Amino acid sequence: MSTLIQEARPSTPAGPPAKGNQPTRRRRRRNVLPYVLVLPALIAELFIHIIPMGLGIWIAFLSLNQLSIRNWINADFIGFTNFLNGLNPTTAIGSQFFGTLGRTAVYTVLVLGFSWALGTAAAYFLNARFRGRAVLRTLYLLPYALPVFVSAIAFAFMFNQRDGIINKILVDDLHLFADRPFWLIGSNAFVVLVIASIWTTWPFAFLLQLAALQTVPEDVYEAASLDGAGRIRQFFDVTLPMIRASNVVMLLLMFLATFNQFTVPFVLFGPSAPSESLLISPLIYQFSFGTWNFGLGGAVSTMLLVLLFVVSLIYIRLVMPKERIRRA
Amino acid sequence: MKQHRRAIALLATAALGVTALTSCTAAPSDDEDVTITWWATNLASSIQRDEEILTPILERFTEETGIKVEFEVNTWADYYNKVLGAVSSGEGPDVMSVGTTWTQTLADTGAFLQLDGTRMDAIGGADKFVPASIAAAGGDAEGGPSFLPMVNGVTNLWYNPAMFAEAGLTEPPADLDSFVEVAKQLTIDTDGDGSIDQWGLGYPAGSAQELSHTIFAFGRQYGGEMFDKDGEPTLDADGIVEAAKSLTDLMAAEGIVSTADVESTQSQDMYQEFIDGRVAMIWGANPVPAFRDAGFEDYAPGYIPVIEPLIGDPIQTHIAGVNIGVFAETKHEEAALELMRYLTDVETQADFWNELELLPTNAEAYDSGAVEKTEAFEIYSDILANHADTFPLNSKTGQAETLIGDAMKQLFARAALEGPLSEAAIREVLEQANTQLIAAG
Numbered sequence: 001m002s003t004l005i006q007e008a009r010p011s012t013p014a015g016p017p018a019k020g021n022q023p024t025r026r027r028r029r030r031n032v033l034p035y036v037l038v039l040p041a042l043i044a045e046l047f048i049h050i051i052p053m054g055l056g057i058w059i060a061f062l063s064l065n066q067l068s069i070r071n072w073i074n075a076d077f078i079g080f081t082n083f084l085n086g087l088n089p090t091t092a093i094g095s096q097f098f099g100t101l102g103r104t105a106v107y108t109v110l111v112l113g114f115s116w117a118l119g120t121a122a123a124y125f126l127n128a129r130f131r132g133r134a135v136l137r138t139l140y141l142l143p144y145a146l147p148v149f150v151s152a153i154a155f156a157f158m159f160n161q162r163d164g165i166i167n168k169i170l171v172d173d174l175h176l177f178a179d180r181p182f183w184l185i186g187s188n189a190f191v192v193l194v195i196a197s198i199w200t201t202w203p204f205a206f207l208l209q210l211a212a213l214q215t216v217p218e219d220v221y222e223a224a225s226l227d228g229a230g231r232i233r234q235f236f237d238v239t240l241p242m243i244r245a246s247n248v249v250m251l252l253l254m255f256l257a258t259f260n261q262f263t264v265p266f267v268l269f270g271p272s273a274p275s276e277s278l279l280i281s282p283l284i285y286q287f288s289f290g291t292w293n294f295g296l297g298g299a300v301s302t303m304l305l306v307l308l309f310v311v312s313l314i315y316i317r318l319v320m321p322k323e324r325i326r327r328a
Numbered sequence: 329m330k331q332h333r334r335a336i337a338l339l340a341t342a343a344l345g346v347t348a349l350t351s352c353t354a355a356p357s358d359d360e361d362v363t364i365t366w367w368a369t370n371l372a373s374s375i376q377r378d379e380e381i382l383t384p385i386l387e388r389f390t391e392e393t394g395i396k397v398e399f400e401v402n403t404w405a406d407y408y409n410k411v412l413g414a415v416s417s418g419e420g421p422d423v424m425s426v427g428t429t430w431t432q433t434l435a436d437t438g439a440f441l442q443l444d445g446t447r448m449d450a451i452g453g454a455d456k457f458v459p460a461s462i463a464a465a466g467g468d469a470e471g472g473p474s475f476l477p478m479v480n481g482v483t484n485l486w487y488n489p490a491m492f493a494e495a496g497l498t499e500p501p502a503d504l505d506s507f508v509e510v511a512k513q514l515t516i517d518t519d520g521d522g523s524i525d526q527w528g529l530g531y532p533a534g535s536a537q538e539l540s541h542t543i544f545a546f547g548r549q550y551g552g553e554m555f556d557k558d559g560e561p562t563l564d565a566d567g568i569v570e571a572a573k574s575l576t577d578l579m580a581a582e583g584i585v586s587t588a589d590v591e592s593t594q595s596q597d598m599y600q601e602f603i604d605g606r607v608a609m610i611w612g613a614n615p616v617p618a619f620r621d622a623g624f625e626d627y628a629p630g631y632i633p634v635i636e637p638l639i640g641d642p643i644q645t646h647i648a649g650v651n652i653g654v655f656a657e658t659k660h661e662e663a664a665l666e667l668m669r670y671l672t673d674v675e676t677q678a679d680f681w682n683e684l685e686l687l688p689t690n691a692e693a694y695d696s697g698a699v700e701k702t703e704a705f706e707i708y709s710d711i712l713a714n715h716a717d718t719f720p721l722n723s724k725t726g727q728a729e730t731l732i733g734d735a736m737k738q739l740f741a742r743a744a745l746e747g748p749l750s751e752a753a754i755r756e757v758l759e760q761a762n763t764q765l766i767a768a769g
Binding site: 067070071085091092161162180182184185271272274275289290291292293 | 409412415416418433436437438439534536586587588590591593723726727730731733734737738741742744745760763764765767768
């Protein structure tokens with residue numbers, strides 16, 4: 001987003017152009033065309049991304065609720081009050097915010113970890129040549145091709161307490177429980193949330209790992225096996241280091257998407273999730289559209305933006321430069 | 329050649345820009361006949377059915393007045409956010425239907441025309457309405473109400489007479505204790521497989537909205553109100569805590585409601601349970617269209633029980649229904665008021681009852697021969713007159729509805745998992761909801 005703008009900004013000429021200087025004018029005229037061409041995209045970008053984002057940050061400083069929304073430009077400016085409300089752990093809102101933030105972190109680690117492991121393992125085994133490989137590859141990508149909304153509805157049906165297939169198997173067929181357990185309320189709801197999220201996330205890891213694995217040349221493995229390395233050893237000492245660059249980017253992308261997860265919990269639990277499985281994005285939704293406290297919702301969104309930005313920045317500083325040095 | 333290509337590229341860009349601009353500024357043309365727009369809400373068994381019912385009613389209006397109406401039937405889910413979107417952008421229809429519980433909040437946004445003396449006269453005067461109905465729509469507001477009641481509804485009890493007969497019972501009792509006893513007799517294992525498959529009462533305990541309405545009514549029975557006399561939030565009032573205890577106990581202590589009901593997120597789920605014969609009684613607002621669509625006939629209307637001895641008021645339901653208002657940004661105020669008049673006239677009101685079984689708000693309609701006076705009509709009107717009250721008219725009502733509904737949902741989930749809840753545990757959850765309501769600003 002930002003690079004687009006930087007590229008599009010016309011570079012200022014070094015000195016004042018001499019009047020009547022033909023070549024300079026021609027060059028300038030030629031320089032204008034690309035900018036004119038990207039202008040529509042740039043305007044669209046401005047209206048679709050930049051301005052709404054700016055407004056989102058702006059409303060975080062306003063006392064904006066359903067009463068003031070009609071004339072929101074004149075809503076009271078209240079400085080950092082919304083942020084302080086969200087950050088004070090002694091208040092109902094603050095303790096909810098921090099509890100949710102911690103829960104979202106645990107959720108992200110679990111979903112990221114399992115998705116990465118599953119995706120990588122599947123990609124590693126499907127990278128070898130065998131009959132039926134294409135079928136399996138397609139099959140594994142299926143959850144990625146399905147809309148998340150549809151998958152989450154399917155999970156809600158499966159984990160339904162009375163008629164769901166999970167309880168049918170666990171209770172009616174295997175007799176593991178005497179009473180039908182609830183999966184969509186209470187602490188089990190968190191487990192279901194993690195499982196459904198892994199299901200929708202891991203094919204992304206699988207896809208990227210498969211692409212990365214195909215860049216690893218065969219002869220490296222041949223050399224490794226000549227040196228006596230088995231499949232497992234090869235994986236840790238040859239494969240992983242060689243696909244590190246793509247792994248680094250993939251983990252960042254998955255982290256950002258998972259931390260912001262909204263669709264899966266919203267479809268599973270509706271507008272008000274059980275408190276045991278409330279994530280940060282649904283909490284923002286609750287603040288903004290449950291109690292119509294748009295200012296508070298904006299403040300929590302902004303804090304989330306800053307948090308993810310800082311984490312991403314640290315991650316990039318710690319991990320990415322080494323790659324560049326190594327390659328140089 | 330190069331010059332040409334450049335010229336074409338520039339032209340194309342300019343053309344794109346111009347199309348983008350013109351599509352934004354397509355101005356309404358001034359025809360002789362006025363067309364106004366109306367956002368209606370889903371009242372029949374489906375949106376399609378609503379459209380079938382409203383089309384002839386509005387055609388008659390066009391014939392009478394020459395005013396055309398473009399209407400859109402909205403589902404209730406997320407409709408409030410759509411209304412708020414219109415309020416914030418100033419882009420909306422001329423006339424809007426809104427839920428009765430949103431009345432005060434939306435009036436306070438200032439986005440709806442206040443119906444002062446002149447405007448009220450154009451509609452037919454405040455006297456044409458049932459006093460309780462217009463009061464529930466904010467009729468006592470200074471400078472005139474922002475909304476008028478279009479139709480009223482109540483939540484009442486529905487029971488399956490066949491199941492009652494089988495259990496040797498005649499009809500549901502009026503007081504809560506006897507009601508629980510009867511419901512226990514109806515909670516049975518019909519096929520003898522060791523698990524209960526017919527429950528005394530079906531209740532959508534996962535629907536925050538239904539829960540907020542039920543706790544309002546039962547809270548009133550225990551003398552608890554959601555706001556005190558100064559309008560300050562009291563979601564944790566003693567009466568509300570006791571009512572929440574008594575409601576969750578229906579599931580956790582008395583066992584007349586299935587714990588599985590905590591996963592039901594809408595009243596329609598319970599209508600289906602009732603039709604399927606899995607529950608003997610439900611509390612519902614006008615489930616008859618759903619029963620008719622399913623070809624189901626084993627139903628009879630009754631009254632939601634009241635606690636005995638009564639601590640507060642004998643309230644069984646809030647005054648539900650639909651209010652209508654004129655969007656302040658309208659360019660067709662006269663035509664919009666004309667539609668408001670028409671929708672609340674006796675003939676149209678009779679149509680609403682005959683087609684949708686929603687109570688008239690027009691006082692004359694009650695004596696009019698056009699209204700089919702069924703058993704349901706008598707019960708609904710009795711409940712509306714003697715057992716219903718206005719959902720609080722407070723700026724924070726919208727938030728209160730969400731917060732107390734979510735709190736009750738949480739309590740029912742805990743009751744399903746842990747069994748009967750202590751009053752202290754209930755109070756803690758309601759206190760938290762109350763704190764959030766105060767902080768909601």
